[in-house]
Amino acid sequence: MPGRAQRKSSGSLNPAAETDAFKLTDLQAKLVNAAAECVREHGIHAVRARDVAALAGYSAGMIYHAFGDLYDLLFTLNQQTCHRLDETLQKVEVEDPRRCLEQMAIAYLRFAHADKQLWRAMFELRVGPEKIVPETYKANVMTTFARIPAALVRLFPKLASTEIDTLSRVMFSSVHGIVVMGLDETFVAVPLAGLEAQLCGFVEIFVAGLEPTYAQ
Numbered sequence: 001m002p003g004r005a006q007r008k009s010s011g012s013l014n015p016a017a018e019t020d021a022f023k024l025t026d027l028q029a030k031l032v033n034a035a036a037e038c039v040r041e042h043g044i045h046a047v048r049a050r051d052v053a054a055l056a057g058y059s060a061g062m063i064y065h066a067f068g069d070l071y072d073l074l075f076t077l078n079q080q081t082c083h084r085l086d087e088t089l090q091k092v093e094v095e096d097p098r099r100c101l102e103q104m105a106i107a108y109l110r111f112a113h114a115d116k117q118l119w120r121a122m123f124e125l126r127v128g129p130e131k132i133v134p135e136t137y138k139a140n141v142m143t144t145f146a147r148i149p150a151a152l153v154r155l156f157p158k159l160a161s162t163e164i165d166t167l168s169r170v171m172f173s174s175v176h177g178i179v180v181m182g183l184d185e186t187f188v189a190v191p192l193a194g195l196e197a198q199l200c201g202f203v204e205i206f207v208a209g210l211e212p213t214y215a216q
Contacts, residue, residue, distance in 0.1 A: 004099075010105070016158070019062070023064070024076070026075070027058075027062065027065075027066045028066045028067065029063070030056045030057070030058075030074055030203070031052060031056050031063060031066055031067070032073065032076055032077050032080065033056070034053070034055040034056035035047065035052045035073055035074060035077045036053045036080075036118060037055060037076055037181055038051055038052050038055060038079065038117070038122050039074075039117050040117045040118060041117075043117055043120070043121075043124075044074065044117070044120070044121040044124050045124065047070070048070075049063050049069075049070045049076065052070070052073070055162075058138075060073055070074075071125070071127050071131060074121070074125055075125070075133070075134060075137055075186060077118070077121070078121055078122045078125060078137065079136070079137050079140055080120065080135070081118045081121065081122055082122060082137070082140045082141055083140060083160075085111055085119075085144055086121075086140065086143060086144040088107050088108075089104055089107055089108070089112045089144060089147055092104050092107050092147070096156040096157070097151040097152070097155045098155065098207050100151045101151050101152075101171070101203045101207070102199070102200045102203045102204070103149070104147060104148070104151075104203075105199040105200070105203055105216070106196050106199060106200070107159060107174045107197060108176075108179065109179050109182075109192070109195055109199060111181060112150040112164055112179050112183060113192055116183060145168070145172055148168040148171055148172055149164045149165060149167075152164050152168060152171075154166055154215040155207060155210075155215075156210065156215065158214070159214055163214075167210070171203075171206060174202060174206070175203075177200070178195070178198060178199060178202060179195070179199075182194075182195040182198070183195075197210070
């Protein structure tokens, strides 16, 4: 990409990319909104700095003024998406931990289905080794998915935290994989209602399989 779009990153993400969704300047907010529109339209791999800037009504150089580079901007967009996902999962208020896990899996699926490209962007954004992922972004991700181990602790209170962490990662990876494949319209797309039933069935089997070994 010509001009400033070829500017090499300094190696760490601009501090602006670490601010949360409520602390963006007007310029940053306009660029993030434009980036979201571009991602929804074309997917994150096709997003170009000049297209985002033009959609927001600026030259490409304004991205480097506001964020540092395009990746900083996209990390900020992903951080906003993660925050929206967290708000969605917070709405799951089910006392029974098993049902809570099922409802969180369904909420995750519905979020992904409603905004596929932005959801995919959270996992598909790739940066070079010279870049540093913002600590606030890592913290947001950990907070969002902390509800899984919280439910597992209630089901299996005798398990060590390391075991709970491992089981949580396995459960999320499995749910995520089901959602990814189920929403893949190219080969194996599954109707939403069918996916929800499959996710509930998976959670039931996952928990039931652990009970003989880990239940009280």
